[in-house]
Amino acid sequence: MKKTFILLLYIALSLILVAQSNIRLNNYWGDMHFINPASIYDKYDAVFSMAARKQWLGIKGAPTTFFASGTTYLESSHTQLGLSLIQDKVGYTSISNVNLSYGYAIMFKYDWQLHLGLAGNYQSLTYDLASINIMDGTDQTAYNGLQPKKGFNADIGAEITNKSLRIGVVSQNLLSLFPSMNALQTNTNYIYARYYQNMNGIVNIGSGICGIQYANIYQMEFNLTSYFKFKQNNGLTDKPDLFDIGLFYRTKSELGMILGFNLSESLHVSYSYDYHFGSISLGSFGTNEIMITYNLMRKPVCHNCWY
Numbered sequence: 001m002k003k004t005f006i007l008l009l010y011i012a013l014s015l016i017l018v019a020q021s022n023i024r025l026n027n028y029w030g031d032m033h034f035i036n037p038a039s040i041y042d043k044y045d046a047v048f049s050m051a052a053r054k055q056w057l058g059i060k061g062a063p064t065t066f067f068a069s070g071t072t073y074l075e076s077s078h079t080q081l082g083l084s085l086i087q088d089k090v091g092y093t094s095i096s097n098v099n100l101s102y103g104y105a106i107m108f109k110y111d112w113q114l115h116l117g118l119a120g121n122y123q124s125l126t127y128d129l130a131s132i133n134i135m136d137g138t139d140q141t142a143y144n145g146l147q148p149k150k151g152f153n154a155d156i157g158a159e160i161t162n163k164s165l166r167i168g169v170v171s172q173n174l175l176s177l178f179p180s181m182n183a184l185q186t187n188t189n190y191i192y193a194r195y196y197q198n199m200n201g202i203v204n205i206g207s208g209i210c211g212i213q214y215a216n217i218y219q220m221e222f223n224l225t226s227y228f229k230f231k232q233n234n235g236l237t238d239k240p241d242l243f244d245i246g247l248f249y250r251t252k253s254e255l256g257m258i259l260g261f262n263l264s265e266s267l268h269v270s271y272s273y274d275y276h277f278g279s280i281s282l283g284s285f286g287t288n289e290i291m292i293t294y295n296l297m298r299k300p301v302c303h304n305c306w307y
Helices: 002-020 026-030
Strands: 044-054 064-074 079-090 093-107 113-127 149-161 165-172 188-196 203-214 217-228 243-250 254-262 267-276 287-297
Touching: 026 254, 026 267, 026 287, 243 267
Parallel strands: none
Antiparallel strands: 044 064, 044 287, 064 079, 079 093, 093 113, 113 149, 149 165, 165 188, 188 203, 203 217, 217 243, 243 254, 254 267, 267 287
8 A cells, every 4th residue: 555655646746747847849949830830931842840859868757759840831821831749758658749830921021020820739648557566456546547638729929030030929838727628738938039140151140048937937048059051162152051059058057059960951950968957967967859850942933934
């Protein structure tokens, strides 16, 4: 009976951690659609991303996250449609999200755009019962709270952008504000600004700041990245950046770096490592993450040509 009580206590603590956790990636600066359905990329016909993240290496049951997304931009209607899949495993719990998003771009003068986005989420919470060992096999009390759960949620966001600046705000899991409807994931709010130098030079500098709030937790994140371009005798080409190197700091006590490289004009790979200098460092070797992004390039359109 004592073993069962300890297990029930562990289950309760795990549920609290899951309910207050915030699923995230370090590389979201390269694909803001991960956090905001209003993040539109009209430079490409479609963007596909996959990522894997192993958090706090050395700590048993620490979060492991898998992410995949695809977006397509319909230029004729200034609309972006997106689909993303997320699985986050913490201990013996597993949260899965299926996210459908809609974004609309309003064009202004001088290359300014206003983006509005809405997403609907199907969420499920399951348990790996095979990893739970109960000494008294006849006592099934511990399993009563381990039934799969599912529900729906919604995100809403907005962005204002030009060639160098991107400012956004988003509220995720809005229905979680009403626990009777869905409490699988906590309502999370972001506000961010991202600046990219976008000048004719071999190196361009990008910087970002992001404020994050979920439950009673508030965080700030700062990012600084250098982007290195190709160069020819006649000057810079219009090809994407060759590679990028960045540093970020997340309160409290979390420092990391991001390395990215273009394998081709369409395929980009980025790797990040971060280390937590708080009490977690006593048992952790840091966090590793990798993301692969494929951009389906848009064919040039001549509006004054005869065919």
